[in-house]
Amino acid sequence: MIYMLDTNAVSNAAMNRGKVRETMLGHSPSNIFVSNIVLAELMYGFAKKSRPTLQATAEALLSTMxxxxxxxxxxxxxxxxxxxxEAKGRSLSYMDMLIAAHAHSIGAILVSSDAGMHNALADNVVDWY
Known part of the structure; x- marks a missing residue:
C-alpha cells in the first residue's frame, strides 16, 4: 500500500504530534509520498510565519520522502x-481537492487528520494522528 501525506500530516510529523512520525517509520520510505502542492503550502507557511527550527525539521523529514x-x-x-x-454532495477546499486528486491519481491512500477529507473521501483516507 502507498500513502500520500497532506499538509497537516507533514506538519504533525514535523512537530511530533500524535503518531504520524511513528506510523511513517513503520512503512517503507518508498511507499510514502508528498505532493508538490503540499510542499508549496508548507513553504507558504514558513514564509508567513518564521519558524526556522520547525522549517529545518520539516525539510529533514521531507528529504526522506x-x-x-x-x-x-x-x-x-x-x-x-x-x-x-461533488456528485456525492461533498466538498473540499481547492487545495485539498488538488492534493486528494493527486493521491487518487497514483492509487495512494491519503494521510490526513482533516475531518473534511474523511467526509469527502471515506475509504481513501486514513488518520495517523
Whole structure:
C-alpha cells in the first residue's frame, strides 16, 4: 500500500504530534509520498510565519520522502475525481481537492487528520494522528 501525506500530516510529523512520525517509520520510505502542492503550502507557511527550527525539521523529514510533481496524468484524473466528489454532495477546499486528486491519481491512500477529507473521501483516507 502507498500513502500520500497532506499538509497537516507533514506538519504533525514535523512537530511530533500524535503518531504520524511513528506510523511513517513503520512503512517503507518508498511507499510514502508528498505532493508538490503540499510542499508549496508548507513553504507558504514558513514564509508567513518564521519558524526556522520547525522549517529545518520539516525539510529533514521531507528529504526522506518522494515529492511528486503535479503533471498531466494528474490533470487528466482531476476533473472526473472532482465531479465524483461533488456528485456525492461533498466538498473540499481547492487545495485539498488538488492534493486528494493527486493521491487518487497514483492509487495512494491519503494521510490526513482533516475531518473534511474523511467526509469527502471515506475509504481513501486514513488518520495517523
Amino acid at each position: 518522494t515529492v511528486l510533481d503535479w503533471d498531466d496524468s494528474v490533470s487528466d484524473v482531476y476533473p472526473a475525481f472532482r465531479v465524483g466528489i
